[in-house]
Structures are given as structure tokens and as C-alpha cells.
Amino acid sequence: MAEELFAGLSYEQVVQKYYQTVASVCVMHIKSRHDAEDCFQNTFLKLYQKSPDFNSESHLKAWLIRVAMNECANLRRKNRFTVSLTYVDSDDAISFPDNDSDDISWALVQLEPKYRDVLYLKYCEQYKSHEIAEILGKSDNTVRTLIKRGKEKLKKIYGGDDDE
């Protein structure tokens, strides 16, 4: 049986090419390493099981990001009334250093998810506002507003000035 292709890539090639992107989305949303891994694996599991048709690699990448975000949201929703003991364990928790004055990843993870997503897509994945709107299923104006407010909130968190 011929191997199925995703936008011209085999499944393994997709994993090798986009694992970093998917992992970044997961660790940005989930503070537990094990839970983040679950979301990471579920994202690729859905890719394999559903095997959707992709127009291009950008389409594939956007789909993976969207699915990873949804998986994280589902996990958060499922665990909203429970606190994992492993989360208390420092070995399992994902932490970002705050001693680097330029790396403000630690501040990003403290934002609300709706701001976190748009800022991540804009500054980490370099998407434009209309592309972010397409990925998140929101209007362009909404995304612009979210970016603007998210930046303000982020600055309040890390105590920065107007520079990015």
C-alpha cells in the first residue's frame, strides 16, 4: 500500500519538519511536561487518523498549529477542576528562564490564551494578521485588536517599554 502523503510529504517527514512548531504551541499552553507531550502526540495522531487533504505546506502547518491549540484547550478544560500532583513536581513543570532580559517567553505564558495565541503566531511564526485570523477563525480586525491589547498586557507583565 502506497504511503499517504500530506501536502507532498510523508508522515515521518511531516513530523520531522513540524515537531518544533507543534511542541512550542504545546509548551506555551501547558505547564506540565507530560500533558504537553500528550497534546503533542494527539496532534500527530489526528493528522494520521484523519488524513485531511492539504493544499500546501503552509496549509498543513496552519492545520497542525490549530489542532495543537485545540488539544491544549481541551486538556485545560478537562483538568480545570483538578490539580495534577505531577504539576507540583518541579521535574514535570515546564519553566522558562526570566533572567534573560530579552527573552520574555515567561511573560508570554502568563497571558490569557486568546492574547497568547495571536502574539505567538505573529512574533514566533511570523504570520500576518489576516493569516492569523484565518487560522483562529476570527476576523482580521479582531486579531489586530487582540494583538494590540496583548502587547500592552505583555508589557505590563514584563515591565517593558514600547520596544518589542
Next chain:
Amino acid sequence: MNKKNFNSIQNFSVPQNWIDNAVNIPKTAKKKPPVIFVNFSKTLVAVASLVLVCCISLVVFFMNNNNAVPSVLVIETKGTSGVFETDEHTQHNSENNSSTQGTSKTENIKDASSALTKPTSDTDTQMPTLPVEPTEKPIIEPSEGSSLPTESGDDLPLAPMPTDGMVEPSEGYWPVDPTNPEVPGIPPTENRDDEYVAIVVPKSKLTQNCKVYCLTYFNGELCSSSDLFSSQNETEITFISSSLLHVKYYPFKKGVIATQGVYYFYFYNENYELVAQESRIYR
């Protein structure tokens, strides 16, 4: 001034086992079939059972419709023994209730008068054959010129039996004063056409036309028509319930009873199958 960045997130060091596990997903996981096939078996069973239930319901419905009311139906109303025929069953259905009730009322009035001269079915079924002697003794009056016989007068000629004024005991087994036939529930002794032999049979024993014929035997000989389907052997059927029938046979009306004695009545359906048998003593 340095630009802010998210390097820690972007360059998160992904454990190798995450990547290996993700790569190995095709080896461990099975592809989900399309949604329509996921629950195919359950859906198939559900649809099949639904169709089966519908078919059974339709069959039962139509069978009930076919067996609900036969073409000829006689309904006996309780208490008054009122009888009204519904030969035109479909016509009755189409008529409104008031007209139907009116018909039955007139028939009930008609039968209420006949109820005075006809034993009720309950009486007949509960004590059908026991003959009862009339309670009134015959009145014997000596005729003119006759003399009373003496008990010990052997040499004396026996006086002739008086015949005038002597009243014969009434025929039949009803303890009734024949001079007062108006007493309710007691039939007159002269006209016995309304006397009948009744049996209760389950409807399942009968054919679709629900017809029963009666052959009458006396002293081992057939005393009714040898043709089973002749009018002399016809019975009257009334419904007790949907499964039980009340079959009546009028031997006097049919001219079967000629002399005193024990009569045997054999009830047959249209297929010459014996449905029930009954015996009566007639005096």
C-alpha cells in the same frame, strides 16, 4: 535597545522520545474508519429492528381488522336479552351513534315483551335439563252420578274414573301455574318455540363464517334433517366476547321434538367437526 524575543518557546528542546513516539504512531495506531462505518453494525441492527417492529405491527393491525367483526353478527345486550342484528356491518359503522342506539332501543322494547315468555339464557345454561314436576296437584272432581270408590269394597264394581274437570299436569318442567302465564320469567307451557338448547364455544373452533349446525338424535335415531346444512339444523349465534360464542338451537321451532324422552343434540361446524354436544329430557 535589544528587541524582545520568545526564544525559549521557539527553541524548546523537544525530547527525542516525543519525536520517536510521534513517528511511530502509524505502527501503533489504527486509522479510524469513516463515521458512517464506525457505528455501521449498530445502525444496521437498529434499522432492522425498527423495520421488523413496523412489519409486525402492520400484520397484527390488518389481522385484527379482518377478524374484528364477521359478516353476520348478533349482539346480545345484557339484562333485556335484546337482540339486534348487524347484517350490514359497514352501514352501521357509517351511521352515527344516535341512529344505532335508536335501533337497539326499539329492538329491546320488542324483545322485552318476548322476554316474558322466554327463559333467560342464564336459567337455561345453569339448570338446563332437570325436569320439575308441577307443584299444583290436578284437581279431581267427581262427575254427576258417580260414586266414590270404597277402599275395601272388592265386590263392588269400580267406579268409572272422572274425566270432567280434570286438569292434566302441564307439559314442560316449569313450576308454573298455566292459568297465570303473565308471571315474568316463567314461560307459558303451550308455545314452546322459544325454548332453546344453548352451548358456549370458543370462536377458534368455528370456521370463518361462524356457522354452527345441530343434529338431533332420539333413541339413537336422527330426528332432524340428515342434510347438515339444511335450515332445520341451523343455529343462532350471539357473541359473548371476542373469543366466545353463544350458540342457540330452537328444537321446538324447528319441529324436531315430537315425543317425550331424552334428546341428544350434536353441534357441528361447517367442516363437519363436532363442536359440542348436549342432551335434554323433554316431557
